[in-house]
Amino acid sequence: MSKSLKLYGGTALGAAAIMAVAVNFADRNVTPMPERADMMGEAPANPDLGFIAMARAASEPHGNYNLGRMALPEEIAAWNLDVSPDGTGLPEGSGDVLTGEEVFIEKCAVCHGDFAEGRGNWPKLAGGDGTLADKDPLKTVGSYWPYLSTAWDYVHRSMPFGAAQTLSVDETYAIVAYILYSNYLVEDDFVLSNENFLEVEMPNADGFIVDDREEAEAHFWRDDVCMSDCKDSVEITMRAAVLDVTPEEEEEAGAEPAEAETEMAAAETGEVAAAPAEEETAALDPELVKAGEKLFRQCKACHQVGDGAKNRVGPQLNGVMGRTIGAVDGFRYSKTMASMGEEGQVWDEDALAAFLSDPRGYVKGTKMSFRGLKKDEDIAAMTEYLKSFSE
Amino acid sequence: MTADKKSNGASRRAFLKGAVAAGGAVAGAGMARAAGEPDPLITEVQEWASGFGEGVDATPYGLPIRFEDDVVRRNVEWLTADTISSINFTPIHALDGTITPQGCAFERHHSGAIELKKEDYRLMINGLVDKPLVFTYADLERFPRENHVYFCECAANTGMEWAGAQLNGAQFTHGMIHNMEYSGVPLRTLLEEAGLDAAGDLADKWIYVEGADASSNGRSIPMDKALDDVLVAFKANGEALRKEHGYPVRLVVPGWEGNMWVKWLRRVEVMDAPVQSREETSKYTDTLADGTSRKWTWEMDAKSVVTSPSPQSPITHGPGPLVITGLAWSGRGAITRVDVTTDGGKNWTQARLAKDGESKALSRFYLEIDWDGSEMLLQSRAHDETGYVQPTKAQLREVRGENSIYHNNCIQTWWVKESGEAENVEVS
Numbered sequence: 001m002s003k004s005l006k007l008y009g010g011t012a013l014g015a016a017a018i019m020a021v022a023v024n025f026a027d028r029n030v031t032p033m034p035e036r037a038d039m040m041g042e043a044p045a046n047p048d049l050g051f052i053a054m055a056r057a058a059s060e061p062h063g064n065y066n067l068g069r070m071a072l073p074e075e076i077a078a079w080n081l082d083v084s085p086d087g088t089g090l091p092e093g094s095g096d097v098l099t100g101e102e103v104f105i106e107k108c109a110v111c112h113g114d115f116a117e118g119r120g121n122w123p124k125l126a127g128g129d130g131t132l133a134d135k136d137p138l139k140t141v142g143s144y145w146p147y148l149s150t151a152w153d154y155v156h157r158s159m160p161f162g163a164a165q166t167l168s169v170d171e172t173y174a175i176v177a178y179i180l181y182s183n184y185l186v187e188d189d190f191v192l193s194n195e196n197f198l199e200v201e202m203p204n205a206d207g208f209i210v211d212d213r214e215e216a217e218a219h220f221w222r223d224d225v226c227m228s229d230c231k232d233s234v235e236i237t238m239r240a241a242v243l244d245v246t247p248e249e250e251e252e253a254g255a256e257p258a259e260a261e262t263e264m265a266a267a268e269t270g271e272v273a274a275a276p277a278e279e280e281t282a283a284l285d286p287e288l289v290k291a292g293e294k295l296f297r298q299c300k301a302c303h304q305v306g307d308g309a310k311n312r313v314g315p316q317l318n319g320v321m322g323r324t325i326g327a328v329d330g331f332r333y334s335k336t337m338a339s340m341g342e343e344g345q346v347w348d349e350d351a352l353a354a355f356l357s358d359p360r361g362y363v364k365g366t367k368m369s370f371r372g373l374k375k376d377e378d379i380a381a382m383t384e385y386l387k388s389f390s391e
Numbered sequence: 392m393t394a395d396k397k398s399n400g401a402s403r404r405a406f407l408k409g410a411v412a413a414g415g416a417v418a419g420a421g422m423a424r425a426a427g428e429p430d431p432l433i434t435e436v437q438e439w440a441s442g443f444g445e446g447v448d449a450t451p452y453g454l455p456i457r458f459e460d461d462v463v464r465r466n467v468e469w470l471t472a473d474t475i476s477s478i479n480f481t482p483i484h485a486l487d488g489t490i491t492p493q494g495c496a497f498e499r500h501h502s503g504a505i506e507l508k509k510e511d512y513r514l515m516i517n518g519l520v521d522k523p524l525v526f527t528y529a530d531l532e533r534f535p536r537e538n539h540v541y542f543c544e545c546a547a548n549t550g551m552e553w554a555g556a557q558l559n560g561a562q563f564t565h566g567m568i569h570n571m572e573y574s575g576v577p578l579r580t581l582l583e584e585a586g587l588d589a590a591g592d593l594a595d596k597w598i599y600v601e602g603a604d605a606s607s608n609g610r611s612i613p614m615d616k617a618l619d620d621v622l623v624a625f626k627a628n629g630e631a632l633r634k635e636h637g638y639p640v641r642l643v644v645p646g647w648e649g650n651m652w653v654k655w656l657r658r659v660e661v662m663d664a665p666v667q668s669r670e671e672t673s674k675y676t677d678t679l680a681d682g683t684s685r686k687w688t689w690e691m692d693a694k695s696v697v698t699s700p701s702p703q704s705p706i707t708h709g710p711g712p713l714v715i716t717g718l719a720w721s722g723r724g725a726i727t728r729v730d731v732t733t734d735g736g737k738n739w740t741q742a743r744l745a746k747d748g749e750s751k752a753l754s755r756f757y758l759e760i761d762w763d764g765s766e767m768l769l770q771s772r773a774h775d776e777t778g779y780v781q782p783t784k785a786q787l788r789e790v791r792g793e794n795s796i797y798h799n800n801c802i803q804t805w806w807v808k809e810s811g812e813a814e815n816v817e818v819s
Contacts, residue, residue: 062522063584067530071515071523079515079658082599082609082666111472121472133682135554137794139673144684147667154669157607161476164502164605208676211688217790220692221778225730227739233819234735234768236806240556240815246563246702247467300475300503312473 083153087198090152094193095174097181103171104178107160110313110332110367116140116182126182132207142183146205148197152176162302162313284388292385295378302368305389314368318389320347336365352386353379455494462486464495465562470551475503476606478545480566483696483718484703489570489745489753490540493627496569498635499545499649501606507655509639512603514581514623518660519596521586528639531625534576534584539622539645540752542720544568544691546648546675546797552784554793556804556815559702564803564815565694568720570753573643575624578617578659590661593618599666600642603657610651611665612644616689620645620751623656646722646751647689648797650675680792691722693781694800695729695756695773706811710764715742719754721775726754728774733760735768735804735818736783742771750776767807768818784817 059069083089105114111122118124128138137143141151156172158164167175177192180200186192192200240246296305302313309316315328326333326341333341340363345351355362356379358372373379455462464479471477478499481491498504509528517523548567551557558564582598590596598617601609612621622643625632632638637654644651650670665671677685697717700706706713715733719726726748730739745755756771773781784801806816 060522062524063586064580065534065584067533067584068516068524068526071517071525075515075525076517076523079601080517080660081607082601082660082668084662084664085667086664121469132678132684133680135793137678137682139678141673145673147672150667150669150672153666158502158605158669161502162605164607207682208684208686211685211690213685213688213690213692217782220780220782220786222780223778225739225772225774225780227730229737230739231737234737235819236768236816237819238555238817239806240559240702243555243557244559245467245469245557246559247465312475 081153081157083149083156085147085149087149087194090149090194090197091169092194093169093173094191094195095170095172095177096191097174097177097186097188099170100174100176100178100181103167103174106365106367107163107167108175111161116179125179129183129203132204140183141179142185142203144204144207146202146208148176148180148200148202151179152197285384288381288384289388291377291381292383292388295373295382296385305386309389317386321349321352321383321387321390323347325351334363334365334367336363349383352383356382459485462495464497465566467551467558467563476501478547478567480562481569482562482703483566483568483698484561484701486698487716487755489718489755490628491569491571493571493630493633493636496571496633496636497545497567499567500604500635501608502604504635505604505655506634507603507639512639514640514656515658516581516585516661517658518599518662519587519590520582520661521589524581524585526581528625531576531581531623531640534580536574536576537622538572538574539620539643540570540572540749541643541645542568542570542691542751542753543643543649543652544694544720544722546650546688546691549694549799549801549803550796552801552803552815553788553795553799556817559815561696561698561701561803562703565696565698565718567649568718568753570720571627572629573622573624574626574629575622575640575643578621578623578642579619581623581659582617582661585661587661590614595663597662597665599658599660599662599668600651600653600656601658601660602637602653603655607657608650608653608670609666609668610653610670611662611668612647612651614661616644616647644689646691646724648675648691651689675797677791677795677797679790680794688798691720692798692800693719693721693723693726693773693775693779695719695726695771695781696803697731697769697771697805700769700807700811700813701805702813702815705813706762706807709811710762713760713762715758715760715769717742717756717771719748719756719771719773720752721773721777721779722751723779724776725750725752726773727776729754729756730772730774731756731758732770732772733767736770736802739772748776764809766809767805768816769805769807769813770802772802 062068062070081089104112104116108116109119111119112125113119116125117127123140124138125141128140128143131137131143132139145151152172155175156165156167156169159167173192173194177186177190180186180192181188181190185200185203296303299314303315303317304310304312305317309318311328311331315331315333323346324341325345325347326337326339347355351362356373359366359368360372373382462482462485464481466474466477466479479497481497482495486492486495512528514526514531515523516526545567549564552564560566578598587593593614596614597611598614599609599611601607622645623640624643625640627633627636632641637656640656642651642653642656671686675688677688679685695717697715698704699716700713715731717729717731719729726744729742729744731742732739740758742756742758745757748754771781781800781802787799787801804816804818805813807813
């Protein structure tokens with residue numbers, strides 16, 4: 001049975017329940033249920049509790065405790081998004097490989113590469129065919145994943161990284177079609193839809209067995225452990241120190257004194273150097289900076305700012321104000337942004353405001369999947385916050 | 392792991408030498424006292440014995456004293472692309488007892504640790520239930536509650552050691568684990584509140600559990616486990632869950648791999664079949680040498696590790712009485728026994744369990760010896776109540792090859808040198 005059918009069924013039930021509210025309410029008012037009494041008292045003062053009370057009024061008695069309320073059909077529809085291998089949960093829609101390539105390059109390639117080949121330490125989504133029995137197998141959607149539903153479900157619910165649940169159904173079909181194409185599993189004219197979804201064969205579908213440790217490793221259950229003279233000799237065969245990939249411990253310890261020293265040195269070398277910096281910080285509105293810092297939380301998944309900021313999904317943003325657009329070393333910008341920089345455009349207040357309010361409108365083809373700040377005061381706050389990291 | 396692994400042997404060695412040198416100095420001071428010179432720390436009035444300490448509200452919610460500020464979670468940068476989707480490690484080398492303080496219990500996020508306040512929290516139960524329900528946080532608090540101590544271990548714990556000894560420190564080789572006392576409502580109670588008659592025969596039913604964060608991380612769990620001991624928890628070690636552990640509500644799936652312990656739990660769907668989400672097909676499946684992979688390897692096998700002495704906890708006091716200690720656990724039940732060897736497995740001695748093992752919780756073991764100052768090859772070997780005995784690395788590789796990534800529960804070896812320094816090694 002498809003989920004959409006279940007949902008329509010639920011809508012009918014929900015409507016019936018709401019129509020029964022008055023009767024139900026009056027009826028239950030007679031019974032001295034403690035939780036109802038609480039709700040009646042507080043509902044007018046607290047809109048949130050009022051909502052719960054209303055929703056609960058729509059609820060039928062249930063369970064052993066009658067706690068919680070009936071989930072409304074539209075609530076279930078909003079959260080019940082998972083898709084199973086038999087196609088349960090798959091919404092109607094379609095997408096072709098070429099559209100998928102465009103969407104993929106715009107929204108996914110920054111981590112996964114233009115051809116789904118992966119960048120840096122981010123996952124590779126294509127390749128690896130026939131490597132599973134090798135040392136260090138390459139496990140991708142094509143070489144490893146047993147079900148296509150897993151890819152669709154994950155792309156739709158959890159991607160893009162930092163902007164989950166922003167892809168439309170058709171975009172998701174298109175991206176998944178492109179991933180299949182990148183794995184040479186379909187041709188470039190392929191269109192993936194809910195109709196042909198189950199026809200796609202995944203190469204490693206038969207590559208899995210259910211946990212068999214209790215049989216395959218039955219010899220690990222034993223009562224005859226050796227306690228003395230268990231072996232003649234023991235040799236060291238491998239040492240971690242030779243590989244030496246353990247994180248250093250003294251880094252943090254060393255950081256503090258070094259910072260203090262720099263500060264001291266700056267103080268000693270006089271006020272001349274310090275003055276301009278002070279002037280700049282004095283011009284900032286601390287309230288706005290604070291508001292901007294809060295707003296910046298949504299950017300943190302992709303952008304770093306402050307001491308030691310590095311390029312992540314997006315470029316680091318220290319000193320962005322006054323910087324040439326697309327100019328951070330080592331970051332791969334969209335073509336548009338790179339060419340804006342080549343034309344000599346810089347990030348000033350106007351450019352930043354225009355970009356923040358409508359990223360995709362201002363920079364066609366930007367890889368930033370952020371939808372934009374709508375309020376002028378938010379843009380002002382974000383600008384002030386970023387200015388506080390000027391060099 | 393095609394990472395830019397850094398190769399900076401010199402400073403690493405400098406750290407180890409520094410630690411031992413510092414220890415040596417302490418030992419030296421001790422000997423000076425023994426030789427008869429009075430200890431000024433005793434004979435002179437100290438500042439703390441004369442002036443004031445801090446008033447009561449100096450730290451309204453207390454933190455460890457600054458002298459312990461090296462006892463912290465640590466990240467291994469080359470492991471993942473970004474800390475937003477990453478893991479760090481519990482400093483097990485520096486802890487004792489079995490309860491992990493929340494502040495240093497390892498974190499694992501897929502889209503970062505979110506801030507979700509209690510008032511905004513909703514838990515939905517839907518799917519094959521009699522009545523789909525939504526609970527608020529306040530609703531959950533009104534169900535009968537239980538308390539249980541359980542370990543939570545990431546299936547990838549020790550996963551970097553499959554192909555060989557790699558990381559110098561129990562924190563890094565075995566620190567993807569914590570052990571807490573959870574307070575919460577049995578999931579069974581909530582499922583029964585929604586009603587399971589509609590599901591029919593429960594033997595072949597599943598639940599799908601999902602988090603509220605952007606990854607909406609989800610796992611399928613067979614119904615018999617869901618009705619057995621799974622807990623919907625909101626407190627750990629007596630206090631609210633920390634943000635990084637799923638505040639305000641997380642799932643606790645005793646004995647099973649940590650990925651299933653969904654944080655910021657927002658939905659439980661009763662289903663006919665598993666969803667086969669990304670986390671249960673592309674990840675958390677174990678590829679064997681022949682290229683086939685095991686799936687649904689949920690239980691964490693019996694395992695143990697010596698936490699001290701170990702590479703981050705070298706012996707600093709020289710020969711004489713030495714406390715060897717470590718942790719043991721099993722996802723299949725209680726630890727019944729731990730053996731320790733100091734000669735790489737030629738001879739074993741049964742260690743002392745600090746108390747009787749508890750099911751699916753950490754056990755602390757001790758072996759007190761008189762160390763003669765010669766080098767040791769230290770190992771521990773756990774036994775659980777099902778009769779399972781922790782295997783050697785060779786025994787595991789014989790069955791599973793080297794590409795499993797997850798569920799590496801092999802016996803660990805520390806090479807303790809005459810200087811008291813220790814190193815992660817493999818032995819024949």
